[in-house]
Amino acid sequence: MSKNTHPHQNQPLAGAPSPEELEAAQAAGEFDALTVAQGELATLQAKNVELADSYLRAKAETENARRRAEDEVAKARKFAIETFADSLLPVVDSLETGLAITDATLEQIREGTEATLKQLKSALERNKVVEINPAVASRFDPHQHQAITLVPADQESNTVVTVLQKGYLIADRVLRPALVTVAAPK
Numbered sequence: 001m002s003k004n005t006h007p008h009q010n011q012p013l014a015g016a017p018s019p020e021e022l023e024a025a026q027a028a029g030e031f032d033a034l035t036v037a038q039g040e041l042a043t044l045q046a047k048n049v050e051l052a053d054s055y056l057r058a059k060a061e062t063e064n065a066r067r068r069a070e071d072e073v074a075k076a077r078k079f080a081i082e083t084f085a086d087s088l089l090p091v092v093d094s095l096e097t098g099l100a101i102t103d104a105t106l107e108q109i110r111e112g113t114e115a116t117l118k119q120l121k122s123a124l125e126r127n128k129v130v131e132i133n134p135a136v137a138s139r140f141d142p143h144q145h146q147a148i149t150l151v152p153a154d155q156e157s158n159t160v161v162t163v164l165q166k167g168y169l170i171a172d173r174v175l176r177p178a179l180v181t182v183a184a185p186k
Contacts, residue, residue: 087123094119124168132167132178134160144169146177150184157185 098104098112124130132144137155140147144167145160153161160180167178 084123084127087126088120091116091120091123128169128171129175130169132169132174132176133163134178134180136160136162140180140182144174144177145180147182148179149181151181152186153183155183157183159183 094112094116098109098116101108101112104112121131134141134145137159140158140160146167148164151161153159155161159182161183162181163178164181165179168175
């Protein structure tokens with residue numbers, strides 16, 4: 001025997017697995033990995049189904065909430081005028097009562113008209129319709145006033161000289177600007 005050779009060189013070491021055992025262990029490991037992967041896949045598929053169901057439920061809930069909100073807005077628009085109309089009914093009643101009196105004096109007609117106008121203004125104010133009636137010599141406000149003409153006047157330029165027609169605001173929004181004449185520059 002030479003120095004470089006070992007007498008049991010081609011024999012397996014004691015306690016070491018044979019090639020068949022190695023192949024069986026590798027196959028078992030691959031089987032275990034496959035089983036684990038299939039388990040993970042089943043778990044992920046179940047989670048996917050759960051998430052898809054949650055998404056569809058959330059989407060349906062959102063759609064229902066949107067539909068309810070649209071219905072509420074439609075009802076609010078439809079019936080928003082109800083309160084306003086209700087507050088005008090006494091004005092209508094007063095006008096009809098005044099017209100039913102055939103032998104009223106001019107003074108009675110005037111008193112009835114003033115009372116009815118007071119009712120109307122009160123109804124408008126309750127519904128946030130407010131007059132725009134700028135004082136003479138007040139600063140011209142293009143957001144609330146509409147200048148009809150510039151006139152020479154003994155007051156500061158760009159101020160209101162006369163109010164030709166009152167304007168109105170509804171909830172701080174201009175419904176109709178006041179028609180005014182404005183002092184011309186000197």
